[in-house]
Amino acid sequence: MNRKSIERVGVTIFPAHYSGPTLGEVGEHRTIEAIMEAAPSSRNGDDAAVLNHASPNSRTVATTDMLVEGRHFKVGWSTPEEIGQKAIVQNFADIEAMGARPIAALLAVSAPRHTPVDWVRGVATGIHQRVGEYSAELVGGDLTEGDQLVLSVTAIGSLGGSRPELTLDRARPGQRVVTHGRIGWSAAGLALLERYGREQVPEKFTPLVDAHCAPRLNPGRGVVARATGATAMTDNSDGLIVDLNTIASRSGVGIDLHSADICPAPLIMEAADLLDADPWKWVLSGGEDHTLLATTAGDPPSGFRSIGRVVRGERVTIDGEEPRYGHGWVSF
The missing domain is CATH 3.30.1330.10 (PurM-like, N-terminal domain)
Known part of the structure; x- marks a missing residue:
């Protein structure tokens, strides 16, 4: 992070x-x-x-x-x-x-x-x-x-209700990996703040700064996911790869993400061009978006989108390859 x-x-x-x-x-x-x-x-x-x-x-x-x-x-x-x-x-x-x-x-x-x-x-x-x-x-x-x-x-x-809570250890091979919310926006906003300060960030990038200073989460999406059969869930607080690795490790599985489904948003790409930065670093290791990350055996719950699959293995990959960035936030 x-x-x-x-x-x-x-x-x-x-x-x-x-x-x-x-x-x-x-x-x-x-x-x-x-x-x-x-x-x-x-x-x-x-x-x-x-x-x-x-x-x-x-x-x-x-x-x-x-x-x-x-x-x-x-x-x-x-x-x-x-x-x-x-x-x-x-x-x-x-x-x-x-x-x-x-x-x-x-x-x-x-x-x-x-x-x-x-x-x-x-x-x-x-x-x-x-x-x-x-x-x-x-x-x-x-x-x-x-x-x-x-x-x-x-x-x-x-x-x-009687459904089990969405613990980190219930992902299984063959399930989808789904997400609700944006990925990489908070980290991009932080990078802009570090370069310019709040007052000097170009106005077009205000949504990125807002995502860092005051992130949002649509209420009730976790309840919806659980009600429709999600199995494991966490939020993207420490970094996408780090947080999904936690699910993979606790569940004894691998997770393979589809690069086309997590590619940086156009606004993030513009910010990366301005700062001469790699936007994939924000997406993969940024964190603090508090996007919900879940696994499910069925279709993506309402408000969620599919970004990968749970596979046999023990780590997170992207299109079958090692992620470009695998670190994230640590407290110490």
Whole structure:
């Protein structure tokens, strides 16, 4: 994942228009009130949130993920609303990848004292916007002072019905490999930001920058895939080859992708020409698109497209050959 190229340097500098009171000036309780005003929920505000009882024959799904300033986002590149949206999508994508429906999120924030309250309010606004697309809510969280901006989101989902969850170990030879969403767009957007900064990126490439700063995932596609017979699923967070290799390894199979079905989009090709870069690197190792990647014995589920086959073997290939790029994001 190209996030490793984002370096943290010194103290966080917030844009000048966030000139109001800071967290250190108003304190914890007023900041929490600002978050609750931006992302209202009747379940938020007590010691813990009490969720509605799950429907019969259903299970609870939970996941958590963090965004660290300077490593996963830059204040100068992204609005706080975009950062909040990104935090939700990267967590809700993991719920969707199990074939479940996201129902709630919890937010924990560690921030320096000089962080403007309006910046935190913006993050909460972005979270509220995204959870609303799923008919979910921000139901609680935590706030503490720290030397660095860190957002941690815990997502909770509901897995209904008797079909098994979409674990990584259920791909079988002969099945299709299918995907929902774009591949390589986030990495292309990051490369443009690294070269030009947010303000100087040519306007035509705004969709690529948006894909990095505030990725989107159409709600409910994971549920649809599970309902129509998908077997294994993950999301493209660490890189296409890396994430499919995880399925291949856990399932004891090989995966052969069709180059014609994953070739870089025209806009990515134009960005690559501008930056003198190889667009296939973004497609194969970029990650952070949070595109759903699944296997199925039947036709592609609604909203999905076929990109390859599950085969006998133990690795991911493209048209039977070793991928040009096989690395991706690693945390350390």
